[in-house]
Amino acid sequence: MPKLIIPNAYELYQSDVASLTQDEINARYFYNLRFLWLLEPGDAILLPKLPAKEFLSYLAKIKKIDLDTLHLVILGNKHVCLNSAAFSDLNLIANLQKIITSPSEWNIQACYFNREIAMLAEKLQLRINPEWKTLVESDFIRHANSKSEFRKISINNNIPIPEGIVCSNQEALATSLKNLLKITGQVIIKQEYNASGKGNIGVSFSKNYYFVGVIKTIILKEDQCINEIAHQLWADSINSRNTSLIVEVYHSNKGGFTAQFLSLPRGQEPLLLSYSEILMQLRWVGVQIPPRALSAEQTKALISYSKQFACIIQKRGYQGYLCCDAILTDDDRILFTEINVRPGAETHAYVLALHLFGFGYEDKMIVFTRNGLKTDSFLNTYKKLKEKNLLLNNDNNAGIILLTVDDTDSKQFEYLVAAPDLKSAYTVEKKLCSLFQ
Numbered sequence: 001m002p003k004l005i006i007p008n009a010y011e012l013y014q015s016d017v018a019s020l021t022q023d024e025i026n027a028r029y030f031y032n033l034r035f036l037w038l039l040e041p042g043d044a045i046l047l048p049k050l051p052a053k054e055f056l057s058y059l060a061k062i063k064k065i066d067l068d069t070l071h072l073v074i075l076g077n078k079h080v081c082l083n084s085a086a087f088s089d090l091n092l093i094a095n096l097q098k099i100i101t102s103p104s105e106w107n108i109q110a111c112y113f114n115r116e117i118a119m120l121a122e123k124l125q126l127r128i129n130p131e132w133k134t135l136v137e138s139d140f141i142r143h144a145n146s147k148s149e150f151r152k153i154s155i156n157n158n159i160p161i162p163e164g165i166v167c168s169n170q171e172a173l174a175t176s177l178k179n180l181l182k183i184t185g186q187v188i189i190k191q192e193y194n195a196s197g198k199g200n201i202g203v204s205f206s207k208n209y210y211f212v213g214v215i216k217t218i219i220l221k222e223d224q225c226i227n228e229i230a231h232q233l234w235a236d237s238i239n240s241r242n243t244s245l246i247v248e249v250y251h252s253n254k255g256g257f258t259a260q261f262l263s264l265p266r267g268q269e270p271l272l273l274s275y276s277e278i279l280m281q282l283r284w285v286g287v288q289i290p291p292r293a294l295s296a297e298q299t300k301a302l303i304s305y306s307k308q309f310a311c312i313i314q315k316r317g318y319q320g321y322l323c324c325d326a327i328l329t330d331d332d333r334i335l336f337t338e339i340n341v342r343p344g345a346e347t348h349a350y351v352l353a354l355h356l357f358g359f360g361y362e363d364k365m366i367v368f369t370r371n372g373l374k375t376d377s378f379l380n381t382y383k384k385l386k387e388k389n390l391l392l393n394n395d396n397n398a399g400i401i402l403l404t405v406d407d408t409d410s411k412q413f414e415y416l417v418a419a420p421d422l423k424s425a426y427t428v429e430k431k432l433c434s435l436f437q
Helices: 022-038 053-063 084-088 090-099 115-123 130-137 140-144 147-156 170-184 226-237 296-315 347-357 378-387 422-435
Strands: 003-006 044-047 071-074 107-110 164-167 186-191 200-204 216-219 245-249 253-263 271-280 284-289 320-329 334-340 366-374 399-406 412-419
Touching: 022 044, 022 053, 022 347, 022 399, 022 412, 044 090, 053 347, 053 378, 053 399, 071 090, 084 090, 084 115, 090 115, 107 115, 115 130, 130 140, 147 164, 147 245, 147 334, 164 170, 170 186, 170 200, 170 226, 170 245, 186 226, 200 226, 226 245, 253 296, 271 296, 271 347, 271 366, 284 347, 296 320, 296 334, 347 366, 347 399, 347 412, 366 422, 378 399, 378 422, 399 422, 412 422
Parallel strands: 003 044, 003 107, 044 071, 200 216
Antiparallel strands: 164 245, 186 200, 186 245, 253 271, 253 320, 271 284, 284 366, 320 334, 366 412, 399 412
16 A cells, blocks of 8 residues: 655644744755655655655665655745645645545555644545544644653653653742752753754753753752743743643663654554664764663563553554653663654664564664764765775675765765674774765
């Protein structure tokens, strides 16, 4: 059954397209491009603009599919990014109708299935399950991605999370800061809706404390008024989408980890897609499969609790991807920090690795991804790697795949490294980095 892919996850966090900066538009496009790897013959995808044709040919070769069987539907200059306003565009609808000639055979795979997508489905005569339609009309997907809802689910089901409080006003924020800072000397303040650490602020009393996954850090002075800090934080962080803030104790840790499930129709067990270590600098840069720092028992806990989340959301009628993030504290406890009821920034890597290496690959090899290297063009980057024999191919079980390439705006690329062991993987990556300093 062919699918129409709509990679609109960023709309969960910021829907006002007019207020987007160019960097935010670029970030959205880079995220959109990752979903090219989820395409199968006959599928279609909505994108703001066309990727490099050489990259598309490369992708088709890696996946061993005919590029002519894929449908890339481009929004054009009228829309700077993929957003709900585009879904009512008459030209877009006409283009999709030419592709979707047998609507009963198609389905929509959206990151954020909202009312506008439901209306698009109706215009395309795509059938939506009545229960799913009810969820969409109630804006279930957005609600399920709320960090306060995550805490509620966790507490009600005895899933381990950091100590924390959901604050509905600045007075509660001030009180929470005063109380929770006493536990470890560090707290993290989270917007209810945001991703990749963009809505997170670290607060501590000492410069010696270190945070990851935050957009900024505030070091408090001994005589500083917490009420004034709370007032400023509230003014800076509250908006029409984020009407509350979550304050959590920040535990120093050995790393972050994630497990991703595919929630199937009721009666079928949620399917574990993969699990990995989250690679962080100040914020997310990639994932490593399998995780280095987890024992067998800790891995079991990560997967078991993540499946529990998936089952809970599935019972509410959700079908689709679900990512569950956790940390391993310095005293070896698994604490969950959020769930994302949508595909993650690593979904394409999981799907591709499974396609290339088969079930159980994580027990036989190392796979990791990383982004942020600069490129002038896909073609030049590809040629450099090919000349140095660094590209993954059928004759070489250690190599690189160019995973995501934006050579128009952000001028950066994301790569996947596969190798029999970690030492070999790092050797390959070191050679790659030496070419793009």
